[in-house]
Amino acid sequence: xxxxxxxxxxxxxxxxxxxxxxxxxxxxxxxxxxxxxxxxxxxxxxxxxxxxxxxxxxxxxxxxxxxxxxxxxxxxxxxxxxxxxxxxxxxxxxxxxxxxxxx
Numbered sequence: 205x206x207x208x209x210x211x212x213x214x215x216x217x218x219x220x221x222x223x224x225x226x227x228x229x230x231x232x233x234x235x236x237x238x239x240x241x242x243x244x245x246x247x248x249x250x251x252x253x254x255x256x257x258x259x260x261x262x263x264x265x266x267x268x269x270x271x272x273x274x275x276x277x278x279x280x281x282x283x284x285x286x287x288x289x290x291x292x293x294x295x296x297x298x299x300x301x302x303x304x305x306x307x
Contacts, residue, residue, distance in 0.1 A: 206257070206270045219266055221258050243296035255288020259295045267291055267303060 209220040223232070233249040247259035260266040269287045290307070297303035 205273075206268075208258075208268050208270060216264075219258070219260070219268075221268055223257055238295070240292075240296040243298075245295040247292065247295065250286075250288045253286035253288055255286045255290070255292045256295075257288055257291065259291065261295055261297070263298045265297055265300060265303065267294060267297075 207220075207222050211218045211220070230251045232251055235246050235248045237244060237246050239245070243261055243263065245259045245261035247256040249256055258266070258268040269291050294303045294306055297306065
């Protein structure tokens with residue numbers, strides 16, 4: 205199970221995250237600075253799908269993927285997209301509303 209915790213400070217916050225490590229999952233890359241549409245962000249990369257489970261960008265936003273094991277929703281195979289790929293595609297969002305609208 206993934207866990208995300210947030211420690212709020214006077215001028216920002218610190219994120220703490222543990223990734224649900226399946227024994228069969230390949231080791232991910234270490235967090236690196238990246239750029240998407242001229243927006244700098246930092247994230248690790250899942251080497252299997254190429255996405256990420258967490259990022260923080262230069263606009264002060266951060267996002268993460270958490271598990272939802274209780275969900276009964278299973279997309280058709282033609283509709284399946286890695287959640288990490290979807291999350292990575294939002295790393296250039298300027299506001300939370302922008303990310304939510306695009307999602």
